[in-house]
Structures are given as C-alpha cells and as structure tokens.
Amino acid sequence: MTRYGQEFLPYARTIVNQYKEGSDKIDQEVTGFSTSVSVVSEFDIFPDILEFCAANPHYRMTFEEKIAASAVHQDLELNHCDLAVLLSGETEYSEFNSYPYLSDRFVAIVPQTHRLAERTLISLSDLAEDRFLLPTRDTVEYHIITKACQKAGYEPKSAGNGFTFMQRVLMTARGLGISIVPQYITFQMHDGMYPRETLDSISVLELSADIRIYANLYFRKTEILRPGAAAFLEFIRQKTQKTHS
Numbered sequence: 001m002t003r004y005g006q007e008f009l010p011y012a013r014t015i016v017n018q019y020k021e022g023s024d025k026i027d028q029e030v031t032g033f034s035t036s037v038s039v040v041s042e043f044d045i046f047p048d049i050l051e052f053c054a055a056n057p058h059y060r061m062t063f064e065e066k067i068a069a070s071a072v073h074q075d076l077e078l079n080h081c082d083l084a085v086l087l088s089g090e091t092e093y094s095e096f097n098s099y100p101y102l103s104d105r106f107v108a109i110v111p112q113t114h115r116l117a118e119r120t121l122i123s124l125s126d127l128a129e130d131r132f133l134l135p136t137r138d139t140v141e142y143h144i145i146t147k148a149c150q151k152a153g154y155e156p157k158s159a160g161n162g163f164t165f166m167q168r169v170l171m172t173a174r175g176l177g178i179s180i181v182p183q184y185i186t187f188q189m190h191d192g193m194y195p196r197e198t199l200d201s202i203s204v205l206e207l208s209a210d211i212r213i214y215a216n217l218y219f220r221k222t223e224i225l226r227p228g229a230a231a232f233l234e235f236i237r238q239k240t241q242k243t244h245s
Helices: 003-031 046-055 069-077 140-151 165-173 183-193 227-244
Strands: 035-041 059-065 083-088 096-111 131-134 157-161 179-182 202-207 212-220
Touching (some): 035 069, 035 227, 046 059, 046 183, 069 083, 069 212, 083 140, 083 227, 096 140, 096 227, 131 179, 140 212, 165 202, 212 227
Parallel strands (some): 131 157
Antiparallel strands (some): 096 179, 096 212
16 A cells, blocks of 8 residues: 555544444344344354344344455455454454454264274374365365365365365265365254254264364454444354353
C-alpha cells in the first residue's frame, strides 16, 4: 500500500462500517432480523453455524468456506466478513484480535475390513503401507499429516488429495483408502450428517502420538464487533469453556 493509501485507509474503514450499520438498520425493517453476521472459514464449521442459528433465529448468518487461508485472510482484511476462522500453523495473524476456536487431536479412520479395524489404539507407523486420502495440498492440515508421517519414518502414500472431511470419511467407508482427521469430525458423524451404512463400514482408531490441530476465530482490531458477530463470538466462548470444563 502506498503512503496515500495508508492515509486513506482509516476513512475507508469508517465508510464501510457506516455502510454496514445502515444496511443492518434497513435489513431489520425489511426482514425482521436484528442484524446480520458473516463468517468465512478455512475449514468446515457448519455444525456450529447450524447450532448458533437454531439458538439465535433473530440473527441472519452468512457462512462461506474457503480452502486457501490467504483468501480467508484477505476477506477479513478487506472487511468482506465480520469473523474469520483460520487454522494455526507456522503463520500467525497478529494484526487481528483472536480467540481460541479449536484444539483437537487427530484420529485414524479405516474401513471395517482393514487389518487394524479391531484395534482401539495404533501408532502412525502401523499405517506406513496404507494409501491416504488427504486434504488439499498447501493447507495446514495437509502439512500436519505429512509431517507426522515423516516423523514416523515414511512419506504417506496418497490415494488422492483435495478431499473434504466428509468426502474422506465416505471414501474410506468404500475401502478407497484410510483417513487422518480431527477427532471432532467423528462426533459429527452421529449428528445425522452421515449415512448409517457409512458408520457401520468404518472404525475410528486413536493414535498413540498426540498429533494436534489448532484454530482461532479472528476479528479486526480497528472496529467494534456488530451485535451478531459479538453474539457468535460469545457462543464459541461458551462452547469452548464447556468443552474444557
């Protein structure tokens, strides 16, 4: 950004904030919603979005998932969203305020026909000869999984990459490979989001190594959160406190 751009930026933010405030007031008159809140995330947080909307029907929620962290970061930086959820890795986003969203360990999902399906605890080295269904390359999750496999002494053999959590679970159930996913995904499986036959065709195995993934909820330092965004932040705070208590 040029010097002139830096000087103009505070005025631009003020204009955008006033536009949003005006839009909220018009929306309330037209739709009956008290305010709107927009969230962009690097990974699937749809179950939390559904839970928030069910508990707060007076807020209008918009949610978008983007694979590239840079795209999520840009949306927040340019004021295209109120809140952003980003996985933490080597990059930290100190230019934003943040609140811990997720700290979770990885588990393995294998088909019921897998040689290890009857086990409850395995080491990552036990999967050295298997083919992995992997997330998109150059994502934090991809690097965590591949780095953990390398630490276990091998490069993971890929059965394909670029798959969402749900795609990986469904493909594992069909015997197309094995998956390493955050444990919270296995809790979502029993919320009616996955077919019964899929759940009956897989085994969830704990890993002896404590391989973890983290995510933060980010918001801009330069403005006060709108009511809907503040309500979603409080919803996540309460949920994470219950999880840790």
